Amino acid sequence: MVSNAIFIHHSDSSGYKFHDDHPFDPIRQVLTIDLLKEAQALTDEQIIQPDYLIDENMLRLVHRHDYVQAVKLLDTEDDPRSKAVLAEQFGLQTEDTPFFPGLHKAASAIVTGSVEAAEAVMSGRTLHAFHLAGGLHHAFPDRASGFCVYNDASIAITHIRNKYNARVLYIDTDVHHGDGVQWSFYDDSEVCTYSIHETGKYLFPGTGYAYEKGVDQGFGTCFNVPLEPFTEDESWLESFNVTIRKVIEAFKPDVILSQHGCDAHAYDPLSHIHCSMRIYQEIPAILHELAHTYTEGRWIALGGGGYDIWRVVPRAWSQVWLEMTDHPLAEAIRAHEVEALPAAWLERWSSASPVPLPNNWQDDSSAIPPIPRRDIITEQNRNTQSIVIQDL
């Protein structure tokens, strides 16, 4: 039987934790799964838990041999000096992405989940799959970057290309440019990468300009929508709708693989985009519609960034699953028929959270002050939209 949607969670992916003060925290997965369960939207039977790790050949689809060896060696190397040299060489000695014991296993578990999700959709076992631990879009073939060690998104896409020869549209709505995935397929005409993010003028990784359009046969299959800092919901959604609809119409993919970083929220400590929960309701709804219109429903969704782990991430990622499963709660939240988050969830996590938890699924609009320069920002984003779609 073909199911509509599966939820993938590899238990070893919760080991992907740099240290206690690091913003990338796997408790995000626990909080989201618990919220969905308390909302009666996810059962243990719906959660697929892979009990294996992909082998090294799968990592090698994207990563260099010496890099994978280094990540593994860092687990067993005892001499602190050799360890430091190795970590330095491969981007694992930085403040952002420091090496920790068990890194190879945890990062491999994340890749496993994303490949499993891709396989489930491409083999026809399910129409949609969600792997919330995935979406580590900054990792490079030979180095770690921006909290990302193995690029599960690029590996899953390469696996789809090799095994199914399908045309893949990668859609990245994380507030940071999806650079690692873009560069993986920059010269590939069969993989189209699309990223909408805060402009690299002010934010890591400093790339993702509209003029980055691919090279050689891949020219014209790379799209970037760099938004102004302090962009709000209306302009964000307009920029997304105007551009992604043109892109998908032109590229005609066989499958959509989406990255759901939720760090464009006004509460997020690492960026300057000023959106609310509204975009995290709309993004999955738009992608879901596009999948059923263009790819016979084939849609693989991954997690990504999101650093207000208590107030934003659990609500935002829950929306992906509610939408994907056509759960009535998605519509009820949209229609304001259901406002409050499950009481048991709030009760369980309130004392652990350093900030007061929101009571409702949607943001209270008074909690996010309007931006005075809204018109100028909207105008600037419209200029960007027209540049992005000028050849389509």
Ligand SMILES: [Zn+2]
């Ligand atoms: Zn991000």
Ligand SMILES: [Zn+2]
């Ligand atoms: Zn569907």
